[in-house]
Each structure stands twice: as structure tokens, then as C-alpha cells.
Amino acid sequence: MKNKQLVFDYTNLISDAIGEHHGLSLDEVQEYQRHADEFHKALKTDRETERIGFYNLPFHKKTTRMIKEFTKRNYNKFENFVVLGIGGSALGNIALLSSLKHPYYNLLTGKERGGYPRIFVLDNIDPELVVDFLDVINPKKTLFNVISKSGSTAETAAQLLIITDILRKKLGRKFTRNVVITTDPEQGDLRSIAEENAIQSFDIPPNVGGRFSVLSSVGLLTAAFANININQLLRGAEDMLKRCSSPDLMKNPAYLNAVFHYLMDTRRRKNISVMMSYSSPLYYWADWYRQLWAESLGKNTDLQGDPVSVGQTPVKALGVTDQHSQVQLYTEGPNDKVFTFLTVENYRRDIKIPKFKQQYSSLEYLSGNKLSKLFDSEMRATEYALAQQQRPSCRVVFPQINEYTVGQFIMMYQIQTAFAGLLYNVDAFNQPGVEAGKRATYGLLGREGYADEAKKIQAKEKKRLKLE
Amino acid sequence: MKNKQLVFDYTNLISDAIGEHHGLSLDEVQEYQRHADEFHKALKTDRETERIGFYNLPFHKKTTRMIKEFTKRNYNKFENFVVLGIGGSALGNIALLSSLKHPYYNLLTGKERGGYPRIFVLDNIDPELVVDFLDVINPKKTLFNVISKSGSTAETAAQLLIITDILRKKLGRKFTRNVVITTDPEQGDLRSIAEENAIQSFDIPPNVGGRFSVLSSVGLLTAAFANININQLLRGAEDMLKRCSSPDLMKNPAYLNAVFHYLMDTRRRKNISVMMSYSSPLYYWADWYRQLWAESLGKNTDLQGDPVSVGQTPVKALGVTDQHSQVQLYTEGPNDKVFTFLTVENYRRDIKIPKFKQQYSSLEYLSGNKLSKLFDSEMRATEYALAQQQRPSCRVVFPQINEYTVGQFIMMYQIQTAFAGLLYNVDAFNQPGVEAGKRATYGLLGREGYADEAKKIQAKEKKRLKLE
Numbered sequence: 001m002k003n004k005q006l007v008f009d010y011t012n013l014i015s016d017a018i019g020e021h022h023g024l025s026l027d028e029v030q031e032y033q034r035h036a037d038e039f040h041k042a043l044k045t046d047r048e049t050e051r052i053g054f055y056n057l058p059f060h061k062k063t064t065r066m067i068k069e070f071t072k073r074n075y076n077k078f079e080n081f082v083v084l085g086i087g088g089s090a091l092g093n094i095a096l097l098s099s100l101k102h103p104y105y106n107l108l109t110g111k112e113r114g115g116y117p118r119i120f121v122l123d124n125i126d127p128e129l130v131v132d133f134l135d136v137i138n139p140k141k142t143l144f145n146v147i148s149k150s151g152s153t154a155e156t157a158a159q160l161l162i163i164t165d166i167l168r169k170k171l172g173r174k175f176t177r178n179v180v181i182t183t184d185p186e187q188g189d190l191r192s193i194a195e196e197n198a199i200q201s202f203d204i205p206p207n208v209g210g211r212f213s214v215l216s217s218v219g220l221l222t223a224a225f226a227n228i229n230i231n232q233l234l235r236g237a238e239d240m241l242k243r244c245s246s247p248d249l250m251k252n253p254a255y256l257n258a259v260f261h262y263l264m265d266t267r268r269r270k271n272i273s274v275m276m277s278y279s280s281p282l283y284y285w286a287d288w289y290r291q292l293w294a295e296s297l298g299k300n301t302d303l304q305g306d307p308v309s310v311g312q313t314p315v316k317a318l319g320v321t322d323q324h325s326q327v328q329l330y331t332e333g334p335n336d337k338v339f340t341f342l343t344v345e346n347y348r349r350d351i352k353i354p355k356f357k358q359q360y361s362s363l364e365y366l367s368g369n370k371l372s373k374l375f376d377s378e379m380r381a382t383e384y385a386l387a388q389q390q391r392p393s394c395r396v397v398f399p400q401i402n403e404y405t406v407g408q409f410i411m412m413y414q415i416q417t418a419f420a421g422l423l424y425n426v427d428a429f430n431q432p433g434v435e436a437g438k439r440a441t442y443g444l445l446g447r448e449g450y451a452d453e454a455k456k457i458q459a460k461e462k463k464r465l466k467l468e
Numbered sequence: 469m470k471n472k473q474l475v476f477d478y479t480n481l482i483s484d485a486i487g488e489h490h491g492l493s494l495d496e497v498q499e500y501q502r503h504a505d506e507f508h509k510a511l512k513t514d515r516e517t518e519r520i521g522f523y524n525l526p527f528h529k530k531t532t533r534m535i536k537e538f539t540k541r542n543y544n545k546f547e548n549f550v551v552l553g554i555g556g557s558a559l560g561n562i563a564l565l566s567s568l569k570h571p572y573y574n575l576l577t578g579k580e581r582g583g584y585p586r587i588f589v590l591d592n593i594d595p596e597l598v599v600d601f602l603d604v605i606n607p608k609k610t611l612f613n614v615i616s617k618s619g620s621t622a623e624t625a626a627q628l629l630i631i632t633d634i635l636r637k638k639l640g641r642k643f644t645r646n647v648v649i650t651t652d653p654e655q656g657d658l659r660s661i662a663e664e665n666a667i668q669s670f671d672i673p674p675n676v677g678g679r680f681s682v683l684s685s686v687g688l689l690t691a692a693f694a695n696i697n698i699n700q701l702l703r704g705a706e707d708m709l710k711r712c713s714s715p716d717l718m719k720n721p722a723y724l725n726a727v728f729h730y731l732m733d734t735r736r737r738k739n740i741s742v743m744m745s746y747s748s749p750l751y752y753w754a755d756w757y758r759q760l761w762a763e764s765l766g767k768n769t770d771l772q773g774d775p776v777s778v779g780q781t782p783v784k785a786l787g788v789t790d791q792h793s794q795v796q797l798y799t800e801g802p803n804d805k806v807f808t809f810l811t812v813e814n815y816r817r818d819i820k821i822p823k824f825k826q827q828y829s830s831l832e833y834l835s836g837n838k839l840s841k842l843f844d845s846e847m848r849a850t851e852y853a854l855a856q857q858q859r860p861s862c863r864v865v866f867p868q869i870n871e872y873t874v875g876q877f878i879m880m881y882q883i884q885t886a887f888a889g890l891l892y893n894v895d896a897f898n899q900p901g902v903e904a905g906k907r908a909t910y911g912l913l914g915r916e917g918y919a920d921e922a923k924k925i926q927a928k929e930k931k932r933l934k935l936e
């Protein structure tokens with residue numbers, strides 16, 4: 001591999017390739033250079049004043065060292081490592097595992113995993129899922145990593161209560177050895193629980209929001225327990241940070257992609273952003289992107305406090321799988337989407353498609369090719385078919401999937417999202433829209449102070465319109 | 469359980485609940501009764517003349533019997549049952565397994581699975597995935613179910629070539645015992661391969677398209693090898709078919725939901741249809757719906773051959789998980805979505821949330837409740853929060869998740885989709901938009917007769933715009 005840097009290829013976003021009606025001109029992009037200069041300064045200040053923390057995560061050497069030491073002491077003491085977390089406390093972890101480890105990791109033998117434990121991320125509270133999950137792990141031989149930035153996430157708290165109750169019944173006071181808590185360094189009930197019970201804990205920096213936290217102890221501890229090289233991950237992030245240190249749109253992939261997506265949404269009516277991974281291992285990064293983009297930019301109030309209604313809807317898709325599910329709509333349906341293809345240049349493993357004994361006309365063209373050739377051709381074919389129908393797309397090319405390129409990807413998209421917040425003129429770092437649902441949940445569960453919410457919902461439950 | 473029928477609850481689609489600007493009136497729905505009468509007749513004719521085959525799948529008793537007999541003879545001869553298929557030959561299978569079997573099925577012991585094999589659905593050709601997959605199965609002890617309606621799907625053909633080559637090297641001529649083919653009864657190379665090599669095969673009726681085929685041998689063989697009760701599945705489908713035998717919109721959940729979605733798209737600008745499963749086991753039905761809705765309705769030509777541009781973009785989402793990822797956008801972002809909540813009334817398993825030893829204010833309200841209460845409250849809270857922001861939603865309520873209700877769900881959505889095709893005035897049963905990509909792929913792989921396509925794409929590869 002000559003090039004180890006991610007490549008951002010925007011050929012098919014441009015009017016030359018897909019026409020003016022749906023494509024953008026570079027002039028339109030350049031109009032935003034002035035804003036970019038200004039936003040670049042603002043973000044630099046936010047970084048230097050530590051208002052925004054994700055930029056500096058690659059440099060938290062002490063945290064990295066603590067995580068590595070803790071992992072070294074504990075990785076072979078447990079059969080399972082289980083993340084109890086949700087949203088920003090789970091999506092990055094899942095994506096790290098699925099991109100950098102074997103797709104059937106938990107089916108491998110302990111020896112094949114190098115003595116490292118199986119890893120589970122339990123990011124839902126469906127009672128059927130949770131009870132079924134308890135069938136497949138022995139809690140005594142399991143390390144539970146409870147992750148919550150605020151320390152009071154209802155779902156994670158419920159999981160914690162269930163798991164600690166089970167552990168306590170089996171292990172008595174020693175149950176604390178099977179728990180490690182990742183939360184705010186000072187605030188919240190999880191922090192109190194860690195301190196009052198002498199449970200091992202790691203910090204999430206207060207200036208790093210959940211969806212920007214995969215490179216903090218949130219993601220790194222899981223990574224370390226899966227024997228992922230966290231130094232390389234952070235080095236990739238650091239190198240992307242350097243690459244994005246220029247305010248020049250035509251040099252900075254994060255800023256450029258932010259401007260493209262913003263313009264596609266606001267000037268070309270693409271209210272849907274499809275991230276289609278032509279890589280099975282990278283698919284869950286599209287799920288991570290889904291939170292990052294949706295929760296950061298989907299807002300009804302701008303930075304001046306005025307009402308707005310913005311936010312592209314991010315959609316995850318998987319090549320080639322979704323060619324047989326979504327591509328009919330993508331090519332013929334409304335031209336309301338901008339596509340990002342995640343694609344890989346050099347595969348870690350490959351196989352040749354052999355011949356069948358007899359000859360069959362519909363199979364012959366396949367034989368003799370590597371499977372990667374077929375896979376890659378389908379990506380190019382889909383991109384081409386979309387461009388023929390004036391559908392805009394870009395590529396993010398991984399020279400290879402490894403810790404270094406994944407680290408780059410994470411940092412690129414985090415910077416892109418922060419920058420896009422300024423383009424949309426909204427706060428990319430809050431999520432006020434989830435509060436109403438939380439209050440309503442508290443009400444329905446009878447939490448003190450939320451009785452009014454409960455009454456309103458219960459009134460609505462009485463007059464339902466339904467076919468049954 | 470008093471009620472065993474799916475409930476369709478449309479309270480929050482109506483203007484009374486969410487206002488006129490985004491909600492529909494029942495008068496608007498009733499305007500379509502005349503069309504419904506007409507479309508009902510048309511679909512009845514399509515069914516009776518066997519132009520459309522999915523309606524009759526519950527009555528193919530001979531197929532069911534063959535599948536059960538084959539399964540009975542073979543289920544305990546193999547450690548693994550592997551589906552090689554994609555799109556309509558995989559999505560329903562995955563959803564059947566994830567809704568009706570243990571979520572960690574392949575981690576259970578053989579005994580826990582009742583002697584039935586582990587089950588894998590390999591619905592991608594990412595070379596890394598395919599080669600990694602070979603690490604975890606012993607091909608000699610594996611039954612491969614190759615599924616392709618046309619018998620010439622490139623991805624499935626490539627998988628077949630790879631697997632049969634491996635099997636032949638290990639087993640010689642006897643390799644055919646490890647393969648079972650599901651394809652058209654007469655046409656295509658897969659059919660020829662089955663016949664020329666005396667490989668066990670099952671038919672996909674020619675009048676049943678891939679995305680409508682889960683209740684054919686496509687889904688039923690996988691289900692049988694997972695010890696799923698296929699009679700109950702078909703009985704559920706049959707009972708939903710009866711329930712949908714009335715053209716009266718206010719009695720027919722499939723037609724009514726089709727009209728609602730059509731009006732939301734065309735009169736209320738909801739170009740996105742989010743199916744948010746508040747059930748982890750039901751989540752993959754949202755993925756199945758994604759193909760059904762997108763591929764059937766995403767069209768650029770109407771039934772008269774005139775150009776149009778229609779099709780809602782279906783999106784899958786998972787409650788509560790996506791509350792921590794998408795709900796910020798859903799409540800505050802553009803009001804461009806209609807939501808369907810899949811929800812469960814009686815859970816198969818449940819657990820009580822215990823107390824923590826010490827008291828923590830942010831946990832207290834949880835303790836003592838069943839986990840299902842928290843889960844269900846979050847669904848209601850999210851629905852309520854969306855309705856407060858004038859976002860339309862409906863519920864499809866499963867009295868319980870079992871074969872009978874899943875069968876109902878499948879048939880309801882298939883009928884809904886066929887009916888929606890007539891509302892949109894498009895052919896819900898073709899997919900011409902995927903042909904361009906197929907031709908381009910053939911070109912890139914050097915298949916005879918497609919050189920022009922290859923040249924065009926290769927020319928475009930030379931002039932790329934990129935940051936690297």
C-alpha cells in the first residue's frame with residue numbers, strides 16, 4: 001500500500017458528472033471559503049478553550065496507559081466482556097469490533113481469540129433480549145463495563161441494577177471485581193456508585209459528548225479487551241486532525257464534505273444522506289454516523305435561539321446486500337438523496353471464484369476472478385448507475401481496514417459534523433429534543449414530580465382509533 | 469391473551485391528535501374508498517388468474533409437507549445450515565430467525581437447540597466476510613441452501629462456486645448431499661445444476677417475486693431447520709388474508725395503512741417511512757419491510773408507461789436503542805417522516821428491576837418495575853413526544869411474538885404493498901432499476917457483450933476529483 005491515508009473522492013457530486021440540476025459546481029463550494037475561514041477560527045477557539053473536547057482525545061496518554069494496564073491485568077480473567085450502554089456509549093464500540101475483529105468473533109475459540117474474552121454490547125432493554133442474553137453468559141466469569149456519560153441513563157441504570165443484583169447473589173461483596181464503570185469524572189450516580197463501592201472506573205471527559213466519545217475510554221476499553229491496537233487508532237485520528245488543520249476547503253476533507261452535504265441538503269433538496277458501506281466490516285460505522293449526523297444537526301432552534309427546522313436524515317445501507325433491496329428506489333425513485341460509499345482498496349482476506357465442473361453460461365464470467373473484483377465492480381457499477389440517473393455520490397476510500405484508517409475515519413467525521421453544525425447555524429453538541437420523551441417515561445414509571453406527564457399520556461391511551 | 473390478532477392503531481396519524489397540517493382526516497381516507505373497491509377487484513383477479521402468487525402461499529400444502537419431511541430426515545445430520553442468498557432470498561429468513569429464535573442462537577449448545585443445527589445467512593460477498601465465515605464452519609458438516617429465484621444472481625452464483633469447490637475437494641462426488649437448491653421449478657442455471665447433479669431442490673413459484681417469497685420454500689426451509697412451526701406461520705398468514713378480504717378501508721388493516729402512507733407521502737410531504745421496532749426480535753422485519761416498500765414502489769414509470777418519480781424511502785429503526793441516536797432528529801428536525809411502531813403486548817420473557825443496596829435518586833423510580841414496563845413506557849413516551857411535535861405515527865401491536873402473529877404481519881404488509889402499488893399507479897412487482905447496475909458489473913468483469921459499459925465506466929475512473 002503506497003497510500004495509507006483515507007481518500008475522499010467527490011467526482012460524482014459535481015455537475016460535470018451528474019448535471020447542474022442535481023450536481024454542485026466548485027464555485028458554489030468556493031462561496032463558502034470565507035465562512036470556512038471564520039468557522040475554522042471558531043472551532044480552533046472551542047478546541048483551545050476546551051469547550052469541545054473530542055479534538056484532544058488522541059493526546060490523553062494517561063488514559064491510554066491506564067486502560068492498557070487494566071486490560072493487561074484482567075483480560076484473561078474473564079470469559080466475557082459486556083458493555084452495558086446505549087447510543088454514544090455503544091455504537092462506536094460496536095463499530096470498532098465489527099470493523100477490526102473477526103465477524104464471528106464470539107464463535108471463535110478462546111485460543112483463536114488469543115485468550116481474550118468474548119465481547120458483547122447490550123444496547124437495548126427489550127426484556128426478551130436481556131433475559132435471553134443471560135442464558136449465554138456466566139455472570140461470575142464476566143466483566144461488565146457500565147458506560148453512561150451522565151451516570152443516570154435509564155436503560156443503562158436498569159441493566160446495572162439487574163446485573164449487580166445477580167452478581168451480588170453469586171459473589172457477595174466481591175461482585176465489584178466484575179464491574180467497571182465509565183462515566184463523568186465527578187458527577188452523577190454512576191460516579192457515586194463507583195466510589196462508594198470501590199469499583200474500578202474510567203473517566204469520560206466532561207467536554208466530550210456521547211456521540212463524540214468513541215476515542216475516549218468509552219470505546220478504548222472495549223477495544224483493548226478485544227486486543228485492538230489503540231495506539232494506532234489514536235495515531236490515525238491524530239493524523240487526520242493534522243490533515244484537517246487547514247481552513248482551505250479544497251485541502252480539508254472534513255470541511256469539504258460538510259459543505260457538500262450542506263449544499264446538497266439546502267440547495268439540491270437531498271434531505272436524505274445514505275452512507276452505503278461496500279464493506280461488511282465497515283457497515284456499523286454507518287450506524288455510528290447515523291447518530292453523529294442526526295443528533296448533531298437535527299434541530300429546531302438555531303444558534304441565535306430562533307426557530308428553524310433542519311437536519312438531513314442519515315440512512316445506513318450495505319453493499320452489495322442492499323443492491324437487492326434499496327437500489328431500485330435509489331436509481332428510479334425521487335432524487336432526494338446524497339450517497340456516500342465506504343469502500344476498501346486492499347482487502348485483508350480474499351478468495352478466487354473457481355470454475356464449476358460443467359459450464360453454465362450465467363456463471364462463466366465469474367470464474368477466475370477474485371471475489372474482491374466482483375465486490376468492487378458492483379460498487380463501481382452502482383455508483384455509475386446512480387450517476388447516470390443524476391444521483392450525487394462520493395466515496396470514502398480506506399486503503400485497508402485497520403486501526404490507523406479507522407482512527408482517521410472517526411476524526412474526519414467528527415470534525416465534519418462540528419463544522420456542519422456551524423454551516424447549519426445550530427449547536428451540534430446538544431440534544432434538547434430527547435428531553436420530552438425522558439420526562440414522559442419518568443411520568444409513566446411514577447417518578448416523583450412527573451405525574452402531569454403521565455396523566456396526559458394516559459388520557460390519550462383511552463381514546464384510541466384502531467382495527468383489531 | 470384474549471386477542472391473538474395484530475392490532476393496527478392509527479390514532480396519531482389523524483388530525484385530531486397531531487393537527488391538520490400534518491395529520492389526516494378520516495374524510496381524506498374515505499375519498500379513496502371508491503378506488504379501494506376497484507383495486508380490490510383488480511387484485512382479486514390478479515390472485516385468481518395467478519398473475520400474483522404470494523396470496524396463495526399459505527395453501528401450498530404439498531411444499532410444506534416436502535419441507536417437513538426433508539427437514540426431519542436431515543436436521544440432525546448437520547452442524548450448520550447456511551443460506552446462500554441475497555435480498556428476497558435472505559431478508560425474510562433473517563427476520564424469521566431473529567423474531568422466533570433465541571437472539572444468540574448460534575452460541576447455544578446443540579442440546580439447547582434441540583439437536584437442530586446452527587443457522588447462518590450469508591447475504592453478502594465481501595471477500596473478508598466470506599473468507600472469515602469459512603473459519604467458523606466445517607463444510608463437511610454443513611448443509612448449504614442456495615437460494616435464487618432467477619438462478620443466475622451473480623452474488624449467489626459466486627458463493628455457490630466457492631462452496632461447491634471446497635465441498636468437492638473434501639467429499640468428492642458426494643458433495644451434493646451438502647447442498648440443497650431453492651429456485652424456479654424449470655428455468656435458470658441453478659435448476660440445471662440441481663438436475664444435472666441430482667441435488668435436492670425446492671421450487672419458488674414463478675408468480676412469486678423475491679421480496680414476496682418468505683412464505684414459500686425460500687423462508688420455510690430455513691424456518692423448518694430452525695424448528696420454527698411453519699404450519700402456525702402459514703395459518704397466521706391465512707387468517708390475515710381472510711381479515712383483508714373486505715374492500716372496506718375501515719375494516720382492512722393492509723388497505724387502510726397503504727392509504728395512510730400514500731396520503732402522508734403525497735399530501736403531507738412525508739417522503740420517509742420509519743419503521744421503528746420497539747422489539748429487538750422484530751427489528752429485522754423492518755429490514756424486510758425496507759426491501760418490500762422500496763423495491764415495490766420506488767419507480768420512475770407508471771402503469772401507463774409515463775414518467776413519474778415516486779417512492780417513499782423506508783428506514784429501519786430500533787427502540788429504545790435509537791432514542792439515543794435518532795429521536796433528536798425525529799422530534800426536532802424536518803417533519804418529513806411517518807412512523808410505524810412495532811410493539812409487543814405480552815413478552816415471552818421478562819425480569820424485574822431490583823433495588824441497589826444503597827439508594828440513588830436517579831435509580832429509585834426504576835426499582836420494582838418489570839423491565840417490560842420501562843420498555844413499553846419508553847415506546848409510549850416517544851410516540852407522545854412525536855405527537856406533541858405534530859409527527860404522525862401508528863402502531864402495529866403484536867399480542868405476542870410467535871409464528872401465528874409473525875405470519876399475520878408478513879401477509880398484512882405484502883397485501884399493503886400490492887395495494888399501495890395501485891395507489892401510486894406503478895407496478896409493485898418489477899424492479900427494472902437494478903438492470904443498469906447489473907450490466908455495468910458484467911462489463912467490468914469482462915462478460916461477453918458488455919464491453920461498451922466497461923469502457924464508459926473506465927473512462928470515468930481516469931478523471932477523478934479527490935483529496936488524498
